[in-house]
Amino acid sequence: MLIRRPPDIPPSEITSESVYQRRRELLKGLAVAVPALLAGCGRGQDAGATTAPAAMPPELPVARRGEYTLPDAQTSWQDATHYNNYYEFGTDKDDPAKHSGRFESQPWTVEVAGQAEVTGRFTLEDILKPHALEERVYRMRCVEAWSMVIPWVGIPLGAVLKRFKPTSDAKYVAFTTVERPAQMPGLSYPVLDWPYREGLRLDEAMHPLTLLAVGLYGRALPNQNGAPLRLVVPWKYGFKGIKSIVRIEFATHQPKTAWNQSAPNEYGFYSNVNPDVNHPRWSQATERRIAGSGGFNLLGNRIATLPFNGYAEQVAALYAGMDLRRNF
Numbered sequence: 001m002l003i004r005r006p007p008d009i010p011p012s013e014i015t016s017e018s019v020y021q022r023r024r025e026l027l028k029g030l031a032v033a034v035p036a037l038l039a040g041c042g043r044g045q046d047a048g049a050t051t052a053p054a055a056m057p058p059e060l061p062v063a064r065r066g067e068y069t070l071p072d073a074q075t076s077w078q079d080a081t082h083y084n085n086y087y088e089f090g091t092d093k094d095d096p097a098k099h100s101g102r103f104e105s106q107p108w109t110v111e112v113a114g115q116a117e118v119t120g121r122f123t124l125e126d127i128l129k130p131h132a133l134e135e136r137v138y139r140m141r142c143v144e145a146w147s148m149v150i151p152w153v154g155i156p157l158g159a160v161l162k163r164f165k166p167t168s169d170a171k172y173v174a175f176t177t178v179e180r181p182a183q184m185p186g187l188s189y190p191v192l193d194w195p196y197r198e199g200l201r202l203d204e205a206m207h208p209l210t211l212l213a214v215g216l217y218g219r220a221l222p223n224q225n226g227a228p229l230r231l232v233v234p235w236k237y238g239f240k241g242i243k244s245i246v247r248i249e250f251a252t253h254q255p256k257t258a259w260n261q262s263a264p265n266e267y268g269f270y271s272n273v274n275p276d277v278n279h280p281r282w283s284q285a286t287e288r289r290i291a292g293s294g295g296f297n298l299l300g301n302r303i304a305t306l307p308f309n310g311y312a313e314q315v316a317a318l319y320a321g322m323d324l325r326r327n328f
Contacts, residue, residue, distance in 0.1 A: 057220040060153050063132035068209070070137045073291040075148035077217050083290065084224050085142065086243060087191050088177070088184040095186065096224035103183045105227040105244070114174075114250035117165035124228060128214070131155040135218065136211060138234035140241075141273045141309045146288040152232050153215035158206035166202065166250045173205040174198070174255035175231060176247035192258045198242040199255035199269070200233065201318075209234055209314055235311040237271045268328035272319070273309035277328045 086096035089103075108124040133153050141147045161173065179195035181187045187194050204210065211232040214221060221227040226243025233240050239259050249255070259267035266280055275285045289301040308315055319327070 060215045062135045065135040068136040072149045075291050079290050088186045090186045100223035103223045111247045115167045115170035116250045143237040148290050152213045154211045154213035157210040157212045169252050170250035172251040174249040174251050175242045178244045178246045196258045198257050235308040235315045275305040
């Protein structure tokens with residue numbers, strides 16, 4: 001298989017030697033992350049079997065903290081990694097942690113296609129270099145009216161996309177999740193039209209808040225959270241944060257996305273958090289915050305939902321003049 005590499009980076013984008021060394025530490029950490037997870041998750045068990053508790057993923061060399069942070073209490077590691085939506089491993093919230101032990105996230109490649117000067121198939125190392133890792137604490141809001149506060153580790157998506165030199169015809173960016181039925185038992189159920197697909201407008205993808213995440217809580221992503229590479233878009237509902245990305249395509253037209261195609265009356269393409277636009281089956285005016293160390297609370301921690309999930313100051317200008325009820 002031919003693995004292509006982006007062209008040389010302009011001097012203005014070259015990082016210092018110390019940051020480069022930290023990137024090499026990151027890649028070493030990711031290289032050992034999956035073997036450690038598989039060892040702790042009972043790799044030899046059946047794909048649908050409940051697995052033993054996973055070992056903690058390795059720590060990542062975070063170069064910068066604090067640029068994006070919150071005073072809110074953070075969700076516990078246990079809740080953030082064991083109360084998940086990742087339907088490729090099952091539709092119950094604990095299914096991803098139970099059934100993702102056999103998933104192999106190393107080695108990993110990502111196909112880049114579409115309206116860009118640089119396309120091809122790239123290794124995870126190619127995608128990540130030459131950027132230093134950042135930790136960003138974001139509110140995350142699920143369309144099911146629960147939310148978390150999670151410290152993500154990653155690099156700005158926009159910085160990665162620029163290296164592929166999108167052309168003037170590129171208006172959107174489409175993403176695709178890996179599809180491995182032998183390792184992802186949920187794919188045997190026609191919940192969605194697999195593989196999972198998501199998309200953003202190019203300006204949304206390039207926004208400084210949009211993160212290409214490789215970890216959380218200072219550690220590599222566990223399988224159930226989208227290892228080894230996922231999207232985090234904090235002003236949108238959580239299903240926009242596509243996991244285990246294997247394809248990035250620069251598109252001229254709005255791409256089809258999994259949930260929008262499955263139920264367009266419930267899941268819009270934009271999916272910006274908006275307390276004034278209810279889901280057809282429940283209100284979005286409030287949310288149940290899963291935070292602190294007390295474990296998941298089904299009834300408590302009910303708070304008001306903020307427009308754009310509290311990031312209106314940063315992103316509202318992206319949608320100036322749009323009808324946010326129609327373009328939900």
